[in-house]
Amino acid sequence: MKRAELEAEIRRLEERLLDPKVRADPEAVGALLDPEFTEIGQYGRVWTRAAILAALAADPSVAGGSIVQDFTVRRVTPDVVLVTYTLPDGGSRRSSLWRKRDAGWQMLFHQGTHFDP
Numbered sequence: 001m002k003r004a005e006l007e008a009e010i011r012r013l014e015e016r017l018l019d020p021k022v023r024a025d026p027e028a029v030g031a032l033l034d035p036e037f038t039e040i041g042q043y044g045r046v047w048t049r050a051a052i053l054a055a056l057a058a059d060p061s062v063a064g065g066s067i068v069q070d071f072t073v074r075r076v077t078p079d080v081v082l083v084t085y086t087l088p089d090g091g092s093r094r095s096s097l098w099r100k101r102d103a104g105w106q107m108l109f110h111q112g113t114h115f116d117p
Contacts, residue, residue: 007073010083010098013105015068018087023060026053034099034106042092042112062087080108091115 001009013032022028030053039047047055071085079100086093097109 003073006075006081007071010073010081010105011068011071013098013107014071014083014085014096017107018062018068020060020062023056023062026057029053029056031103032107034101034108037107038109040111042114081105087112 016022017029017032022032030049033049033052035049037049037052039052041047067087067089068085069088072083074082074084076082076097081098083096083098084094092112092114094110094112096107096111098105099108
């Protein structure tokens with residue numbers, strides 16, 4: 001996969017996880033999250049895959065909005081990429097690790113850090 005294609009695909013997946021309609025559907029979110037997924041929330045809370053699926057189903061809104069800026073993708077290994085971006089509304093910097101699996105790319109890890117814009 002060419003770099004531009006990879007960036008477009010990963011951005012599309014990240015943006016799906018910011019879509020309240022997707023976030024409200026545990027099956028749709030589950031398909032995007034690696035079985036070993038963990039998250040460190042913007043205020044330091046550690047989330048398991050099961051906990052994040054339940055939390056998003058209960059409240060699918062996006063803290064900080066859903067307009068992605070400063071989006072970058074860096075290949076870590078042939079099957080793992082690091083993504084960084086900001087959500088300026090409300091101020092959070094985000095980073096994710098995506099792992100290529102048989103089913104496609106799935107998010108392995110995510111962290112959001114609050115900042116004052």
